[in-house]
Amino acid sequence: xxxxxxIAMILVAAxxxxxxxxxxxKGGGRKITGFATAGALPxxxxxxxxxxxxxxxxxxxxxxxxxxxxxxxxxxxxASHGDLLYVVVSAGEPGDSELVLVAALGQVGKNLSIAxxxxxxxxxxxxxxxxxxxDGHKIYGFSPGLDNAFGTTTNLVDVQTGEAAAVVSNQxxxxxxxxxxxTTQALVTxxxxxxxxxxxxxxxxxxxxxxxxxLTTPVGSPAPTNTFEAIHNIARNPASFDNSSLLALAQxxxxxxxxxxxxxxxxxxxLHFTEGGFNAPGRTAFDSKGNVWVNNNFNNSPPDVDPGQxxxxxxxxxxxILGSPIVSPLVNGSGYGTAVDRFDNGWIxxxxxxxxxxxxxxxxxxxxxxxxxxxxxxxxxSMGIAFDQRGNLWxxxxxxxxxxxxxxxxxxxxxxxxxxxxxxxxxxxxxxIVRKPFSVAIDAQGRAWVANSGFAPVGVGNVCxxxxxxxxxIRVVAQIxxxxxxxxxxxxxxxxxxxxxSPKTIAVDQGGNGWISNFESNLITFIxxxxxxxxxxxxxxxxxxWGLAVDGSNQIWIAxxxxxxxxxxxxxxxxxxxxxxxxxxxxxxxxxxxxxxxFQHITGLQIDASxxxxxxxxWQLDSTKTDIIGGDGLVQAIGVATPVKTPLIxxxxxxxxxxxxxxxxxxxxxKWFPFNPWWGW
Numbered sequence: 001x002x003x004x005x006x007i008a009m010i011l012v013a014a015x016x017x018x019x020x021x022x023x024x025x026k027g028g029g030r031k032i033t034g035f036a037t038a039g040a041l042p043x044x045x046x047x048x049x050x051x052x053x054x055x056x057x058x059x060x061x062x063x064x065x066x067x068x069x070x071x072x073x074x075x076x077x078x079a080s081h082g083d084l085l086y087v088v089v090s091a092g093e094p095g096d097s098e099l100v101l102v103a104a105l106g107q108v109g110k111n112l113s114i115a116x117x118x119x120x121x122x123x124x125x126x127x128x129x130x131x132x133x134x135d136g137h138k139i140y141g142f143s144p145g146l147d148n149a150f151g152t153t154t155n156l157v158d159v160q161t162g163e164a165a166a167v168v169s170n171q172x173x174x175x176x177x178x179x180x181x182x183t184t185q186a187l188v189t190x191x192x193x194x195x196x197x198x199x200x201x202x203x204x205x206x207x208x209x210x211x212x213x214x215l216t217t218p219v220g221s222p223a224p225t226n227t228f229e230a231i232h233n234i235a236r237n238p239a240s241f242d243n244s245s246l247l248a249l250a251q252x253x254x255x256x257x258x259x260x261x262x263x264x265x266x267x268x269x270x271l272h273f274t275e276g277g278f279n280a281p282g283r284t285a286f287d288s289k290g291n292v293w294v295n296n297n298f299n300n301s302p303p304d305v306d307p308g309q310x311x312x313x314x315x316x317x318x319x320x321i322l323g324s325p326i327v328s329p330l331v332n333g334s335g336y337g338t339a340v341d342r343f344d345n346g347w348i349x350x351x352x353x354x355x356x357x358x359x360x361x362x363x364x365x366x367x368x369x370x371x372x373x374x375x376x377x378x379x380x381x382s383m384g385i386a387f388d389q390r391g392n393l394w395x396x397x398x399x400x401x402x403x404x405x406x407x408x409x410x411x412x413x414x415x416x417x418x419x420x421x422x423x424x425x426x427x428x429x430x431x432x433i434v435r436k437p438f439s440v441a442i443d444a445q446g447r448a449w450v451a452n453s454g455f456a457p458v459g460v461g462n463v464c465x466x467x468x469x470x471x472x473x474i475r476v477v478a479q480i481x482x483x484x485x486x487x488x489x490x491x492x493x494x495x496x497x498x499x500x501x502s503p504k505t506i507a508v509d510q511g512g513n514g515w516i517s518n519f520e521s522n523l524i525t526f527i528x529x530x531x532x533x534x535x536x537x538x539x540x541x542x543x544x545x546w547g548l549a550v551d552g553s554n555q556i557w558i559a560x561x562x563x564x565x566x567x568x569x570x571x572x573x574x575x576x577x578x579x580x581x582x583x584x585x586x587x588x589x590x591x592x593x594x595x596x597x598x599f600q601h602i603t604g605l606q607i608d609a610s611x612x613x614x615x616x617x618x619w620q621l622d623s624t625k626t627d628i629i630g631g632d633g634l635v636q637a638i639g640v641a642t643p644v645k646t647p648l649i650x651x652x653x654x655x656x657x658x659x660x661x662x663x664x665x666x667x668x669x670x671k672w673f674p675f676n677p678w679w680g681w
Contacts, residue, residue: 033073036089036118037162038099038201040255042070046091050074051139053084053146058138061085081109084150086126088137089118090226091201098209099201100137100226102126104153111154117162120194120201121256124231125156128193128269131235131639132611137228145609145643145655148290148316152610152638155271155317156190164190167318172272176258177597184270184598184635191256192247193234193267197227199253208249215246235639238266239592266594269638273318277310277325280630281616283336283547283604286646287344287361290316290608295334295348296325297618298630305628307333307352313363316608318636322363330357330368336439336504336603337385337395340647341416347385349395354380356395356413367418371397374411374421381408384439387649388446391415392468396437396450399429407431410440410450414472424466424474433464433479442650443508443529447477451506451516461500463516463527463534478532500525504603505548507556508651509582515556517545524548524558524580526588537588539578547605547615552642552654554582555591559605559615574599574621577613577637600631607644609655613637 032050036043048064062074066089076085084107091099103122106112116122127134129152133141140146153159155167164187167173171180174187200209209227216230217223218237224230234241243263251259280297287293292315296308309332310325337349337356344361354371371380380397387393393413399406407429414420425434435452438461442448447467454461465477482500501521508514512529522543523536539545539558547559562575579591600617607613617631645653 030077030079031073031075032085032087032105032114032116033071034087034103034116034118035162036066036070036072036101038091038101038119039198039253042066042068043089043091043099043101044068044070046070046072046089047094047097048072048074049088049090049094049137050076051086051088052076052079053086053133053139053141053150055142056140058140076108079108083108084139084146085112086139086150087116087118088228094137098206098213098226099197100228101197102137102228103157103159104130104139104150105159106150106154107147113159116159119162120197121157121162121164121190122153122159123197123228124190124193125153127228127231128235128639129153129156129610131232132641132643134232142655144288144290144316144646145611148608149610149639151317152612156186156269156638167271168269172274172598173270177261182272182597184272184596185260185264186269186271188258188260189264189267189269191258192250192260193231194256195250195253195259196246197231198255199249200227202253208252211245211249215241215249234267238268238640239594241267243267264594266592268594268596268640270596270598271318271636271638272598272633273314273636274633276312276314276320276633277327278312278617278631278633279308279310280618280628281312281604281634282334282618283338283616284606284614284634285338285340285346285648286606286608287340287346288646289344290610290646291321292316292318292608292614292634293338293340293346294616294634295331295336295338296630297333297335297351298628301629302627305630307350308630311346311348311359313346314634316610318634324363326359326363328357328365330355330365335381335383337382338604339385339387339393341387341393342391342647342649344647347387347393349382349385351381351383351398354382354397356382356385356393358416367416369413369418369421373418374409374413374423380411384437384451386440386442386448387416387647388442388448389650390446394440394442394448396440398436398438398453401436405431406436407434408436410434410437410448410466410474412448412468412474422472422474433476435461438503439505441506441508441514443512443514444510444651445512446650449506449508449514449527451503452500453502453504453519454500461503463500463503463506463514463525465514465532480527480532480534482534504546505605507548507550509550509554509556510651510653511554511583512651515548515550515582517548517558519544519546519561521545524556524588535588537580539580539590540576540593542573542576543578546603549605549607549613549644550582550652551607551611552644552652555642556580556582557605557607557613557641559602561601561603561618562621575602577602577605577615594637596635598635606648607641607652609643609646611639611641611643613641 090097333352335351358367399408514527601619604616
């Protein structure tokens, strides 16, 4: 139960002063002390359970009960080095309490906090950051996804003080719209979610809890039975509930302020990262640890814009690493060409001069492939790159962008060896198969799906599927053309007549099917991997598709560039992200859409192993065709997608863990989690 106010706030202050910064958990009593509050008051006689987030399940390490001042102590003697610990506090018996609070505590031997506060904010942070790894009150999964999800909680809340963390409180994320019009509103959104729990905790009649549970019941699923399940349901279904009523519930108990003023399109916590030398980031790629590699299109600002020479690498928590920005004269205006190979080397394709550059996992220049290796008549304008399962590097070369007769080419570096380059077509390109190729994706058979952007201003492209035969010759598997080629050109910005209206991104799903975003249309093109028949699906009406990715549940995530270069810019309308069903009888149905004031013109969209969706702010919204201003960084949507194994080589795969409730596959041992006897194997 919640004790009366009394000396509660004095205890809070005294407890905060006694907190050490971080424990390395070496020796000592291996004890965690904590203070549990709800509605800013101590939780008396609450049950405390300390868990280790394991592989396939969570392991209960210790239990305790809070005293009359909300204080508790648990030990983690049963934990191993590297274990991820979290605590569950139930106001009553576990499994029979409507008020359940949770806090992620960190990793044993690395960043474990041993003096903590558990409250509504820690609960929201855990429910959202670990959304893809939660089953009831159990949290489990494989590294690096789960490790990084635990780390992400530290961007949202300081578990030692129970207050909002520095990242979510900075100008980019912690401001109100009145204070900063481009804020992500992450802090005010998190406060609103926390106040929903406050409403439940402070209402002795039970009406607020009943309201919260009713409002957070997914269609066809049982109602949540406690506050942690309710908030987790919101994280997993961000646009499925009555957002106005949820916000009204939060506003009835405004302990955490400031709050949202208007209901959101979706309850998504987003963080905007701007440090690391960003200037028009184009596309991201993740390594096996979850680090984010990003290219940059530009240096400087108008009128002195130059091709970008910098590469940015962020940690999974959005912090610049490896001395970012990594500046090299061999990087020259990279456009959409960013990839990571199976050895965690970062690769950048230069649109400026067609060269390809590679950096080691430590950020050191590793390899350099000048464009003269694979084209006798530069410029080739390298744009997209991807690795296949045999370690071959595929590069799309757009050709001279100012010459509609320069159709470009496809180059494959066998084994990523600069001395083993083959180019298709070998002879002069007539544009029938390869027509200004923009991006490339690899299917499970190692075949390359290429999105050809076509000619300006009509922009009718196509898709070709290529493979290497046994003699390492490039063979055409399929060529899929647009019906628009046989129609009167439609120069409208949102033409509806057919497929491949200036295609940008191509991705391959788990079923071997292709998905293409069309820049000059709001249509998303699906290509059946067996018949190669194309079908169009309509995304959000405002969408001018660019970034596109498939998550681990075969859902399609589409990023809108918005305000196409031929149109008048509108600084008040940020882009939209559309989520579409990618399989089954409802394939092509729009599940939900969302936007955010922090969005600029978006190009790249990728999904990491924690289920976070990262988007690139490529151009500022007030850019024009003649006055382009580089975008300012990346925006991370926390825990909203099904995780994807990284680095992405071939179609998306689920990370190596099994989740019985949400159907993740790939159950088996992992190098990240050593065998422990308490798993019961």
